[in-house]
Amino acid sequence: MEPSLIVPYGGDLHMKKRIFSITERSEGFTLLELLIAVTIFAIGLLTVAGMQVTAMQAGTTAQTQSVATALAQGVFEELMSRDPAAALFNAEADEEPYAIDQTILGQLTGGDNYQAVYSISPDTPATGLARVDVRVTGNNRSVRLSGFKRTL
Numbered sequence: 001m002e003p004s005l006i007v008p009y010g011g012d013l014h015m016k017k018r019i020f021s022i023t024e025r026s027e028g029f030t031l032l033e034l035l036i037a038v039t040i041f042a043i044g045l046l047t048v049a050g051m052q053v054t055a056m057q058a059g060t061t062a063q064t065q066s067v068a069t070a071l072a073q074g075v076f077e078e079l080m081s082r083d084p085a086a087a088l089f090n091a092e093a094d095e096e097p098y099a100i101d102q103t104i105l106g107q108l109t110g111g112d113n114y115q116a117v118y119s120i121s122p123d124t125p126a127t128g129l130a131r132v133d134v135r136v137t138g139n140n141r142s143v144r145l146s147g148f149k150r151t152l
Contacts, residue, residue: 064139067108071100072136072143075116079132085152089130093120098134114138122151 029037075098082088098116105111114136121131130151135144 064110064141065143067111068114068136068138068141068143071104071114071116071138072134072145074104075100075118075136076132076134076145076147079118079120079134080147080149084150089120089149089151090122091120092122093118095119095135110139128152 079088079098095117096119098118100114100116105114108114115138116134116136118135119131119133121133123129124131125148128151130149131146132149133144133146135142137143
């Protein structure tokens, strides 16, 4: 007895062979498909590289701003911690240079580019108060802090 071939779903054996012959011819990718895939992949890589450059620039800007802010905060706190009866708070000072500790600046990348100045306006806005302004500039960034000190 000869074995019979069972064709599923009641299909025709000749039709099944034709379907297999179509799929057998489409093995692999055509050159055009590969070219399109490589182009899309290259565009994606260039986009990621551009985002990486932007992120690095933003990180540098943020670091510079953070350093300037920290230095300004340090100068401001040092001035505010002085004795309220100090002569410093009873005389007008406009954009006076403040010497930042060189050991601190030496530890910072580009630390030698930072300068600090302070201004003091006695009896402003009222008698017994002095307005204290601190400005730190460096690496194309500037930070300004202001506050009031009670004087004696």
